[in-house]
Amino acid sequence: MSLLELENVTLKFGGVTAVDDVSFAVEEGEVFALVGPNGAGKSTIFNLISRIYDPFAGDIRFQGQSLLDRQPYEIAGLGIARTFQNIELFEQASVLQNLLVGRHKHRKSNPVGEMFFTPFVRREEKRHRKAVEEVIDFLDLQPYREKFIAGLPYGVRKVVEMGRALAIEPKLLLLDEPASGLSVEETQDVAFWIEDIKKLMGITVLMVEHDMSLVSAVSDRVMALADGRMLAIGTPEEVQRDPKVIEAYIGS
Numbered sequence: 001m002s003l004l005e006l007e008n009v010t011l012k013f014g015g016v017t018a019v020d021d022v023s024f025a026v027e028e029g030e031v032f033a034l035v036g037p038n039g040a041g042k043s044t045i046f047n048l049i050s051r052i053y054d055p056f057a058g059d060i061r062f063q064g065q066s067l068l069d070r071q072p073y074e075i076a077g078l079g080i081a082r083t084f085q086n087i088e089l090f091e092q093a094s095v096l097q098n099l100l101v102g103r104h105k106h107r108k109s110n111p112v113g114e115m116f117f118t119p120f121v122r123r124e125e126k127r128h129r130k131a132v133e134e135v136i137d138f139l140d141l142q143p144y145r146e147k148f149i150a151g152l153p154y155g156v157r158k159v160v161e162m163g164r165a166l167a168i169e170p171k172l173l174l175l176d177e178p179a180s181g182l183s184v185e186e187t188q189d190v191a192f193w194i195e196d197i198k199k200l201m202g203i204t205v206l207m208v209e210h211d212m213s214l215v216s217a218v219s220d221r222v223m224a225l226a227d228g229r230m231l232a233i234g235t236p237e238e239v240q241r242d243p244k245v246i247e248a249y250i251g252s
């Protein structure tokens with residue numbers, strides 16, 4: 001069984017078919033990249049997996065179970081975390097607070113327990129702190145731990161956005177353009193982190209990315225899309241030399 005499967009998924013916005021009969025499967029433990037020109041439907045695929053949109057047709061399965069009868073707020077609890085192409089963080093809160101909020105939204109304790117601060121809640125709280133501190137160390141965010149998001153450079157906010165998703169300890173991490181707007185050095189860091197997320201943390205990664213050097217460096221498999229349709233799927237080398245892919249990029 002694949003970790004994530006999209007089967008003949010279609011979504012239209014008015015007259016535009018943003019995602020047109022798309023099928024692919026992401027295997028546990030791999031880094032899978034979606035590439036394609038602007039407007040190809042990549043972010044829409046993430047929004048479909050996150051249950052922000054209902055597909056017109058097709059099915060989306062995670063660990064063999066359809067996500068279509070799940071609500072958006074249940075998705076993170078199932079083990080799917082995502083970052084947004086446009087960073088979505090609490091501006092007037094610290095890095096630490098942003099990562100903790102990410103976890104608290106998905107925790108399983110009950111409000112009565114919280115009121116009385118039971119030993120269970122205290123243990124849970126410790127676990128949240130520990131997971132978040134590990135992410136802060138892993139992403140070298142220690143110098144920014146107490147700093148408000150509003151005052152941080154773009155490159156650091158981008159890393160915090162990734163940290164917020166990692167802090168919920170997902171099985172599947174969806175990264176929407178993790179390197180966009182980053183310098184060559186910062187992109188290099190992102191490449192190393194993605195390698196470690198896969199190898200050390202055992203998290204499966206599905207990412208959308210324009211930077212083909214990053215895609216080639218970290219991806220096991222790539223799917224190229226244009227105008228909502230799949231053009232090619234395979235290793236980064238196979239997809240990059242596919243004539244349909246080359247044409248889509250030149251024509252865009």
Ligand code: ADP
Pocket residue numbers: 013016017018036037038039040041042043044045
């Ligand atoms: P990508 O991420 O590959 O650049 P998107 O998934 O954002 O592309 O968009 C795919 C197509 O769907 C585009 O034509 C875009 O204009 C359209 N689209 C995306 N979201 C919406 C929306 N909420 N309403 C209307 N059209 C949308």
Ligand code: MG
Pocket residue numbers: 042043044085
């Ligand atoms: Mg996009």
